[in-house]
Amino acid sequence: MNGAESLVATLVNAGVEVCFANPGTSELHLVAALDRVPGMRCVLCLFEGGVTGAADGYARMAGKPAATLLHLGPGLGNGFANLHNARRAHTPVLNVVGEHATYHMAFDAPLTSDIQAVAGAVSAHVDTVREASALGAAGARALAAAQSGMGHVSTLIVHADAAWTEGGIVADPVAPTPPAAPEPERVRAAAEALRAGQAMILAGNLGARREALLLASAIAAKTGARLATIGRNPRLERGAGTAVAERLANPAGPQSKALADVRNLILVGEGEPITFFGHPNRPSRTTHPDCAMLHLADPHDDALAALRALADEVGARTADAVLEPYAPPELPTGPLNPDSVAAVVGALLPENAVVADESITVGRSLHKFTRSSAPHDWMHLPGGAIGIGIPLATGAAVAVPDRKVINLQADGSGMYTVQALWTQARENLDVLTVVWSNRSYKILRDELGNVGLPNPGPTALSMLDLSNPEIGWVGIARGFGVEAEQVDTLEGFIAAFRDGIAHRGPRLIEVVL
Amino acid sequence: MNGAESLVATLVNAGVEVCFANPGTSELHLVAALDRVPGMRCVLCLFEGGVTGAADGYARMAGKPAATLLHLGPGLGNGFANLHNARRAHTPVLNVVGEHATYHMAFDAPLTSDIQAVAGAVSAHVDTVREASALGAAGARALAAAQSGMGHVSTLIVHADAAWTEGGIVADPVAPTPPAAPEPERVRAAAEALRAGQAMILAGNLGARREALLLASAIAAKTGARLATIGRNPRLERGAGTAVAERLANPAGPQSKALADVRNLILVGEGEPITFFGHPNRPSRTTHPDCAMLHLADPHDDALAALRALADEVGARTADAVLEPYAPPELPTGPLNPDSVAAVVGALLPENAVVADESITVGRSLHKFTRSSAPHDWMHLPGGAIGIGIPLATGAAVAVPDRKVINLQADGSGMYTVQALWTQARENLDVLTVVWSNRSYKILRDELGNVGLPNPGPTALSMLDLSNPEIGWVGIARGFGVEAEQVDTLEGFIAAFRDGIAHRGPRLIEVVL
Incomplete structure (x- = not known):
């Protein structure tokens, strides 16, 4: 050997x-x-x-x-x-x-x-x-x-x-270090913070999985705290039957606004909330200066055990959790825009779907339109390095071949690793990719104002523009062996999305916005 | 500011x-x-x-x-x-x-x-x-x-x-460190090595530019030495009117064979020749064990000045250089294969063309079919990290907009950075890309034998196979805004290559081999 x-x-x-x-x-x-x-x-x-x-x-x-x-x-x-x-x-x-x-x-x-x-x-x-x-x-x-x-x-x-070289020796498995058990003093401090009022439980990573969120919801219900998840969870179990939770927006403005009244923040599975980027003359922290930070569980700690201990400490029971009803949005009519597209996704999302979300700016209304859809998993982009959506969906489909994987993909970021479509075709993976073509690095246009550049010149605008030439996603996808179509009406998108859900195997829909 | x-x-x-x-x-x-x-x-x-x-x-x-x-x-x-x-x-x-x-x-x-x-x-x-x-x-x-x-x-x-932040200060240019001047003792040692016989001048990098090669050719003619260039030069000035030089093959076998009789190797602008990879039970050096290595000029030295000094030392004059005639190959007929494709390139290569060569295995006969074509520049892949051809051609076309850039591109390596085609379309760059689709990582199939794996199993073979699904280069190129066509006959390739040469702007030809 x-x-x-x-x-x-x-x-x-x-x-x-x-x-x-x-x-x-x-x-x-x-x-x-x-x-x-x-x-x-x-x-x-x-x-x-x-x-x-x-x-x-x-x-x-x-x-x-x-x-x-x-x-x-x-x-x-x-x-x-x-x-x-x-x-x-x-x-x-x-x-x-x-x-x-x-x-x-x-x-x-x-x-x-x-x-x-x-x-x-x-x-x-x-x-x-x-x-x-x-x-x-x-x-x-x-x-x-x-x-x-x-x-x-x-x-x-x-x-x-x-x-x-010969002489290989098969080794026995080595036990990994398990997530750290909760520290009693952190649990007591968190309970005290909850009693102090104006509290929010902010859950991320292991703290944002289904069971953990049920416990967190029960604790919030018992203590009058708000419950939110971070905006960039690796895997969030959502939809009907999961705990009701706000989603903290990623952009600095809405994030600060959501946290403005919070004076006691209980962090479960995540560190303190900060902005993605430093902006001139704005703080990196999005919390109020008087907000106290209680670290109940760090990202690699056993967040579930910590929440169990905290529930015991405050006398909350899972039965107190507030659950999302099954109430998907109606299928919309009218123009094709980010809201109507999100409503279609929410209305038609199949049970047990896995969503790989690299929708960036286009997807900002997805949360509200899908929170009461059939139960599903949602994968965000915790690291912020664009070019993950198509590969992420590819890997997820290998892991759970019996579940529909839906990749909600912005066009600019999709271009970084577009070759991964070929692997979806080669392995016949059940991935429906929805590319939202706004033909720009839209998030950077939004950021120009944040960094103090409200009047960009022609070079700057040109660097954020993907319309010359327009990228032909349908031809590219087919070139990689993935069936594809382009839609530019809401009716067209509804029909294509239905088809994609019904059909097993890789498909791509380019939505021209 | x-x-x-x-x-x-x-x-x-x-x-x-x-x-x-x-x-x-x-x-x-x-x-x-x-x-x-x-x-x-x-x-x-x-x-x-x-x-x-x-x-x-x-x-x-x-x-x-x-x-x-x-x-x-x-x-x-x-x-x-x-x-x-x-x-x-x-x-x-x-x-x-x-x-x-x-x-x-x-x-x-x-x-x-x-x-x-x-x-x-x-x-x-x-x-x-x-x-x-x-x-x-x-x-x-x-x-x-x-x-x-x-x-x-x-x-x-x-x-x-x-x-x-305000307060920027424009700085004056800083003088770079120029290439190092030749060392007289190296020049004398090289002259002595040439006199000892069984000598080869091996030129790379700055040593492989037009003027340097003319001097090297004159020195070789005067002393009876062979002249070769390394197989992976960043920029080689070639074709009619340039010095006749062997090209050292990159694969270990042919490289060792070419060096077998050499006992005095004069290195100009490059270190000693070695294999790309270590192979089991084979040496990393491709020179004969008794071959002496004379480092006339290292890669960052002034190879031209070193060759001038050596020419003086041995009494060679540029007029003694042996030049390539203008004698492009005849346009071939018959089947489409790497040799006939190379002959078409050699026959039709326009004057002052710039070739970005990431043809890998398919391009091994290109050297002999293009050496007497119209004068041109040839860019190889010195670092061996595949995925350079399309970007390299893109950048070259920005640098020399009045010259035709031809990217000879293997399909597997082209896939790593295929998005660069879009920049060619956006900037309307004059690049003709010829993709040679053998639908495999052919070089790895060749390497299996070299590393002692003559009988690969189905998993290994599958990892080297790009035919499932076939990559549709034409659709992908058009998706990036580049006109494209596929050819599978020699006549079709000749027509498409002629068209591509005649037409200004980005184009792609997929040659199915």
């Missing part, structure tokens, strides 16, 4: 089932090991941003990590932005990055680069393996690091000769 | 004319400064791999750097692979990477990451600017670093408040 085989066997034994891959010469023995050791499905992507974004989407829905297989430093670099997103989503991802044979390093070959530096910028755990006999154990440790707490990006750099 | 304006004015004064950009919120003041300070053309790309690859292609042809404008760590990450290529091509590139406002850093906002670490892995110079008053001077230093020697990747990280 060579090193590569011992690594694959170690990971398969520990429950890893999927590898998203874009391999090169230095990874060929790792690819070959997938044939010799059964149990790992290997999913090819045309570009590494697709690999890493898919690994993120997979883990968010599977609740366990996939492996990635990346080619040296440039392959890792191509995957960097979506690994950044996975890091901010606290998603478990195990990267396996090939490196030259140890004896080839001295020659500074063309593809040699500082893989450790790039890996270190995005990974909680980085290990470099030079010997076949060490590869299994290093893989088990790297996997445990990925699975610790809520989840981490973990990167294993494998010299090619460690992969191809 | 704010910091951003002082930076743009400093760069414009120092001769920077083009900025390839994919900006975000943190770069908006830098974009706005382009309106307020005239003299810099800003070219938008849909993805940062396009930005950095275009900057590489621009600088190779313009002989001076472009600026890039990249959004925080994820934007730099997306551009990493083609910056790696620029580093290996010794291309001058000046990256301007936005960073959060200084006071926003403490909050670890979603898009915060370790930009320095990623920049350091690919840049010869990294500087982070926190104050408006320091930005102009830092820009001048960063530009000088980019222009030193043959050229370097240089990265300036600009906190947003350094850009938007």
Whole structure:
């Protein structure tokens, strides 16, 4: 057994089932090991941003990590932005990055680069393996690091000769560090803050999953507090039967407004609310200056246990939770605009759908139009690096093949990793992509005012404009093997969305706004 | 004048004319400064791999750097692979990477990451600017670093408040470190090695430019040495009237064979020849074990001056150089295959064409079919990170708008940065892209044997196969606004290539092999 085989066997034994891959010469023995050791499905992507974004989407829905297989430093670099997103989503991802044979390093070959530096910028755990006999154990440790707490990006750099040399040893699984148990003094402090009034429970990450939100809702009902979720949760369980919760808007203005009256903020699974960007002469914090911050559970803590303890402390019972009714919006009529599109999504969203939301500015009314739809999962963009939607949907569809995945996709961000559509076609994944073509980097036009540039010149405007030429999403999608159509009326969108829901397999609808 | 304006004015004064950009919120003041300070053309790309690859292609042809404008760590990450290529091509590139406002850093906002670490892995110079008053001077230093020697990747990280705060100071240009003058003892040693016989002059980088090769050819003629260029030159001036030179093949086998009889290797502008990858039980060096290595000029040295000195030392005159005749191949007939396609390119290549060659396996016979064509420039892939061809052609076309740019593009590698086609359409660049669709990662199939995997299993074969589904290049190109057609006969290719040469503006031909 060579090193590569011992690594694959170690990971398969520990429950890893999927590898998203874009391999090169230095990874060929790792690819070959997938044939010799059964149990790992290997999913090819045309570009590494697709690999890493898919690994993120997979883990968010599977609740366990996939492996990635990346080619040296440039392959890792191509995957960097979506690994950044996975890091901010606290998603478990195990990267396996090939490196030259140890004896080839001295020659500074063309593809040699500082893989450790790039890996270190995005990974909680980085290990470099030079010997076949060490590869299994290093893989088990790297996997445990990925699975610790809520989840981490973990990167294993494998010299090619460690992969191809005989003497591999399959390692037993290493136990990950579980999410930390609640601290009693934090629980008591949170209860006190709730009693002080003008309180909000702000839930994110593990704190925003179904059971946690039911407990949080019960606590809020019992104490008169407001309940909100952060605007960029990796996975939010929503819809009929889930707890009623506000969604904190991502833009600084609405976020500050929502928090203006809060003087006691109980943070569950997330740190204090801040703006995405610093703006001139505006604070980075969106809370009121007199607002006290109570950290009940940090992102990698056991938010569910913390909420249980807090419910006990304040005498709340899950039965007190306020639940969303099943009350999807009526199908709208009239013009095609962000609101009517959101209402169609809300009206027709199928039960158990998984939404990958990279709708950016176009999707700001989605929350209210879908909160009382059939129950579903919603995946946001916690890291803010655009170009995740198509890969995220791809990975989610691999994780939960019996559920409809709907990718609500802005056009500008969709262009970064559009190649991931090909993987949807290749694997016949059940993904309906809705591209909202406003043909601009609209969010940047909105930001011009925020950063003090209310009167942009022609160069600035031109940098935010995607209309020359217009991007032909239908032709591009079909080029990648995905059926597609363009709509520019509300009736057309309703018909296309119905079709897409009814039909299994990848499809794309371009909505011209 | 704010910091951003002082930076743009400093760069414009120092001769920077083009900025390839994919900006975000943190770069908006830098974009706005382009309106307020005239003299810099800003070219938008849909993805940062396009930005950095275009900057590489621009600088190779313009002989001076472009600026890039990249959004925080994820934007730099997306551009990493083609910056790696620029580093290996010794291309001058000046990256301007936005960073959060200084006071926003403490909050670890979603898009915060370790930009320095990623920049350091690919840049010869990294500087982070926190104050408006320091930005102009830092820009001048960063530009000088980019222009030193043959050229370097240089990265300036600009906190947003350094850009938007008043108090910017335009800085005078800083003189770059010129390529190092020849060392007399190296010249004497090279002359001695030439006299010892079984000698080859191997030229790369600055050593492979037109004048340098004329001198090298004269020296070779005078001393009986062979003359070759490396197989991965950033820019090779070739065709009728240039010096006759072998081209060292990139694959290990043919490279070793070409070097088997060489006992004295004179290296001009390049280090010793090695294989791209380490292979089991094969040496990384491709030279004979008894071959002596004479380093006449390192990549950043003044190779032209070194060759002049060597010519004087051995008594060679430029008039002794052996020149390629003008003798393009006849237009072929018969089946469509890599050889016949290469012969068409050689027969029809227009004078002063610029070729961006990412043809990988399909293009191995191009050298012999184009060496006696009309004079032209040829750009290879020195860094080996695939996904450069389309951006490289894009940047070259911006640099030399009066010359036809021809991108000979393999299909697998073309998929990494296909979005750069949109920039060709937006800027109406005169680029003819020829995609050679073999629908596989063919080079990896060739490498399986080299790494000791002669009998790959179904998973491995599947990872190298791009035929399911077939990629529809014509639809994708048209979706990006580029006229395209598919050909599957030699006659069809000849007609389409003629059309593409005759027609100004971006076009794409998919050749199904």
